[in-house]
Amino acid sequence: MIVEQNPIRDKIMAEKTNDSKYVVSVKDLTKKFGSFTAVNKISFDVTKGEIFGFLGANGAGKTTAIKMLIGLSKPSSGTAIVAGYDVIKNPEKVKYKIGYMSQKFSLYDDLKVFENIRLYAGIYGIPSKEIKSKINNLIEELGMEDMRNKLVGDLPLGWKQKLAFAVAMVHDPPIVFLDEPTSGVDPITRRQFWEMIYKASEKGITVFITTHYLDEAEYCTRASIMVDGVIEALDTPTKLKENLGVKSMQEVFVKLARG
Amino acid sequence: MSNIFLNINNISKSYGDIQALKDINFSVDEGELFGLIGPDGAGKTTLIRILITMLLPSTGDASINGLDVVKDFKKLRHLIGYMPGTFSLYEDLTVEENLKFFATIFNAKIKDNYHLIKDIYQQIEPFKDRRAGNLSGGMKQKLALSCALIHKPDILFLDEPTTGIDAVSRVELWDMLKKLKEQNLTIIVSTPYMDEAELCDKVAFMQKGEVMEINTPHQIVEDYDTPIYAIKGDSFYNLLLALRKMELTRTAFPFGESIHLTTYEEFNENELNKIICDYSNQKTETKRIKANIEDCFMAKMLKNK
Numbered sequence: 001m002i003v004e005q006n007p008i009r010d011k012i013m014a015e016k017t018n019d020s021k022y023v024v025s026v027k028d029l030t031k032k033f034g035s036f037t038a039v040n041k042i043s044f045d046v047t048k049g050e051i052f053g054f055l056g057a058n059g060a061g062k063t064t065a066i067k068m069l070i071g072l073s074k075p076s077s078g079t080a081i082v083a084g085y086d087v088i089k090n091p092e093k094v095k096y097k098i099g100y101m102s103q104k105f106s107l108y109d110d111l112k113v114f115e116n117i118r119l120y121a122g123i124y125g126i127p128s129k130e131i132k133s134k135i136n137n138l139i140e141e142l143g144m145e146d147m148r149n150k151l152v153g154d155l156p157l158g159w160k161q162k163l164a165f166a167v168a169m170v171h172d173p174p175i176v177f178l179d180e181p182t183s184g185v186d187p188i189t190r191r192q193f194w195e196m197i198y199k200a201s202e203k204g205i206t207v208f209i210t211t212h213y214l215d216e217a218e219y220c221t222r223a224s225i226m227v228d229g230v231i232e233a234l235d236t237p238t239k240l241k242e243n244l245g246v247k248s249m250q251e252v253f254v255k256l257a258r259g
Numbered sequence: 260m261s262n263i264f265l266n267i268n269n270i271s272k273s274y275g276d277i278q279a280l281k282d283i284n285f286s287v288d289e290g291e292l293f294g295l296i297g298p299d300g301a302g303k304t305t306l307i308r309i310l311i312t313m314l315l316p317s318t319g320d321a322s323i324n325g326l327d328v329v330k331d332f333k334k335l336r337h338l339i340g341y342m343p344g345t346f347s348l349y350e351d352l353t354v355e356e357n358l359k360f361f362a363t364i365f366n367a368k369i370k371d372n373y374h375l376i377k378d379i380y381q382q383i384e385p386f387k388d389r390r391a392g393n394l395s396g397g398m399k400q401k402l403a404l405s406c407a408l409i410h411k412p413d414i415l416f417l418d419e420p421t422t423g424i425d426a427v428s429r430v431e432l433w434d435m436l437k438k439l440k441e442q443n444l445t446i447i448v449s450t451p452y453m454d455e456a457e458l459c460d461k462v463a464f465m466q467k468g469e470v471m472e473i474n475t476p477h478q479i480v481e482d483y484d485t486p487i488y489a490i491k492g493d494s495f496y497n498l499l500l501a502l503r504k505m506e507l508t509r510t511a512f513p514f515g516e517s518i519h520l521t522t523y524e525e526f527n528e529n530e531l532n533k534i535i536c537d538y539s540n541q542k543t544e545t546k547r548i549k550a551n552i553e554d555c556f557m558a559k560m561l562k563n564k
Contacts, residue, residue, distance in 0.1 A: 057425040058396040157300065184422060184451045186298035186466070187557050191512045198496040213452075214426055215515040219495070237516065248515065250426060257427045 020084065023048050023175045023206040024069065028078035031064050038064040040229035041078065048174070051197060051207045053217050056226030057257040062210055063179075065226070069208075070177055071095045083174050096125065099168040099176035103183040107164050109153030113144060116152055117167060124171035138166055158189040165196055175206040182213060194219055217249035225256045232256050264289040264414065264445045265310070270319035272305050279305045281468045283319070287447065287461070292440050295449040296456045296556065297465030303449035304344065306465075307418050310447070311341045323414055337365065340412030342403050344419040350392030354383055354402055357391050358409060365410030375442065376405040379435055397428045404435065414445040421450055433458050453553035464556055471559040476552055483550040485509065485558065486525045489517040490535060491544040501539035507531075512557065519554060 024046035031039040039061045046052045056062045067073035069082050071091030080087045083097035107116050114135050121131045139148055142162055152160060161181070169176055178197075182190040194216065197207050201221075209220070217223050217237060224234040233240055233256055240252045265287040272280040280302045287293045295303045308314040310321055312332035321328045326335045348357045358380070362369050373380075383401050386394065391402060400420065407415060417436075421429045433455065436446055448459070456462045457476045464472040464479075472479060492498035499518055502511035509521040522531075532545035550558075 057427055058423075060425075157298075180423070184299035184419075186451075186560065187453060187553050188512070188560055189298070194513060195496075195499070198499075202496070212423065212425060218515040219513060253426050254430065257425060 020081075021047055022081070023050075023083060024052075024208065025081040026069070026078070027080070029065070029068060029075055029080050030077045031061075031068060031073065032076040037229055039068070039075075042226075042229075042231050043078075044224060044231060044234055046175075046206055046208065048206055049201050049204045050221040051201050051209065051219065053220035053223030054208060054210045054226070055214075055217055055223055055253060060226040060257070061229040062226055066177060066179065066208075066210070070098060070100060096171070097173055097175075099171070099173040101164055101168040101176065101178050101181055103180040107152045107160065107167065110151060112149050112151055113155070113163060114139065114148050116163065117170060120167045120170050126171060134170065138170065142166055157185065158192055161185065161189060161193055162196060165193070165200075169200065169205065173205070175208060176200065178207060178209040180210055180212065182211060182216065190216075214248070214250040214253050217253070223249070225253060227257055261288040261291075263287070264291070265293075265321070265323050265447070267306075267310075267321045268319050270306070270309060270316045270321055272302075272309065272314070273317045279468050280309075280316075283470055285463055285470065285473050287445060289445055290440065290443045292436060292446045292448070292458075292460045294456050294459035294462040295447065295465055296451075296453060296459075296462050296552075297449075298451050300467065301465035302468040303465055304418055305468075307341075307416050307447065307449060311339050311416050312336060337410065338413045340407040340410070340415040342407045342415070342417045342420060344422065346399050346403060348391045348399070348403055348406060351390055353388050353390055354394070355387040357402060357406055361406040362409045367410040369409060372409055372411045375411060375439075376408050378438060379408075380405045396424065397431070400424070400428070400432065401435075408439075412444070414447070415439065417446070417448040419449050419451065421452060421455065429455070453556050454551075456552045456556075464559055466560055466563060469563070471563055472555075479555050480550055480552065483555050483558065485521045485550075486523075487548055487550050487554060488520045488522070488526075488528070488531060489514070489546045489548045490520050490532075491517045492535075492539060493541045493543075498535075498539050498541060498543065502535065505535070505538055507534070510557070510561070514553070519548070521554075521558075 022045045027043050028041045029039060030041050042065060054062055068075050068087060069080055071087050071094035075088060082094050085093040085097060087094050111119065117135045117138055118131055121134050126134055139145060147155065182193055201207055220237060222234065222236050224231050237249055241247065244252055244255055246252055246255065263286045267283055267285055270280055270283040283306060295306065297303055309316050310328060312328050312335055315329060323335055324338060328335060352360065358369060379401050383398050386398065394402065420432055440446060459476060461475050463470045499511060499513060502508055502518060502520055507522050509523055511518055511520050528545050528547050532543055535545060536543045
């Protein structure tokens with residue numbers, strides 16, 4: 001197997017993430033496209049185990065910022081340390097250390113449940129002798145024993161989402177990025193998904209999440225609201241509401257997002 | 260007073276073994292703003308595509324203003340405005356060229372119908388020479404809506420116009436729809452956002468190819484008869500887990516900053532709060548509330564399981 005001979009991965013997986021209390025530490029992070037500044041000197045820290053809501057209007061610069069944090073886009077200036085690594089100096093190491101789940105979850109419909117786990121465990125460089133037990137543990141934890149050999153395409157949405165979330169964390173990352181994970185999902189499944197987020201957070205995993213459902217912003221430990229490339233506000237939902245004298249995160253968003 | 264404008268009879272649609280729509284029946288009155296509310300996979304897009312004559316039903320029939328969606332598709336297409344879920348204008352044409360193109364293929368003149376799109380189009384007119392591909396999301400949507408209206412349709416279909424759109428733009432879109440409704444346009448809009456149901460005259464709750472309920476949002480909320488309470492506590496997740504274990508609990512789901520608890524029997528607020536407070540070992544606050552649309556949708560989902 002190709003993954004068996006990947007020296008960078010072996011080295012990274014062997015390293016211990018440094019024990020800073022911040023899992024994400026961003027300072028003056030900036031991204032310019034020509035004369036357009038998409039992200040303008042943003043600074044913030046995210047603590048271990050936090051559920052951090054990253055909110056903003058379409059076009060505010062959220063996606064650009066996230067791409068820099070996950071090592072997919074090189075910042076124009078500023079620094080960002082994610083999961084112990086500098087995204088400018090070591091973007092590849094960052095990618096090995098983080099979990100990521102997008103709205104169209106990245107599972108393969110035509111692979112079985114256990115095959116999907118095996119695939120991602122391999123991609124994330126888990127040694128093959130450990131993969132078997134990893135699969136068994138994960139399936140047991142999810143309560144999916146009788147679905148083990150089912151094609152993912154045949155699973156109900158709720159299970160698919162549960163599996164996708166677990167697979168995004170198959171390599172035990174200190175942080176998982178969730179990009180609109182509940183978009184178009186029914187209200188019950190959406191809430192079940194949030195319960196998984198709570199569970200992950202209780203285990204000390206940091207959750208960095210974007211969403212357009214503003215009731216979900218209320219569930220975050222802290223939330224930031226990005227407007228035109230800058231972070232306009234960052235606090236606990238309670239404080240954000242208090243500061244603006246409003247009752248819901250929906251109102252906070254509408255007040256801030258368009259200035 | 261009301262005239263039935265759209266009528267759907269026993270429509271089903273299958274793709275091989277998968278039944279995307281199961282025996283759909285309802286009608287929409289002229290000038291009504293009608294919402295198809297449901298998550299991905301509910302069958303909203305399939306139903307809309309059948310109604311706009313782009314897809315044939317497996318069984319059943321539907322008519323718009325007396326014209327059959329299968330037999331009279333050519334005539335119907337002139338009456339129908341359609342804005343699909345994904346941006347489908349020509350990205351390499353300018354804003355103005357797109358509008359002209361859509362007017363021309365319907366044999367319409369922009370100046371004849373300009374009043375219909377004026378409020379919306381004016382906001383993007385300063386960018387009329389910009390290519391559509393270079394517009395922001397909000398502007399693209401305004402252009403798409405203008406193009407869907409430029410031939411003066413009698414009925415407008417919008418497929419998930421607010422999916423992936425931020426809360427501010429969502430409010431703007433619904434304001435535009437409200438204005439269009441004043442011109443007696445019949446509007447069918449699909450959305451996965453339950454709160455938007457409250458902005459419709461009437462809604463169909465859809466789930467897995469079936470219509471679970473059709474009514475006015477007001478009546479749906481009125482008909483909800485399970486005791487429901489909003490609970491707040493110091494430790495949200497622990498409170499949720501505690502509520503789930505309590506025998507009096509029917510369901511407990513997070514709703515913004517509180518948890519909505521439904522019970523098997525009616526309680527006095529204060530008494531219930533004391534029980535929950537003792538059981539969960541934390542300071543709690545309990546209020547008897549009125550269900551919102553999302554509570555109602557979830558109750559229907561659980562009933563249909």
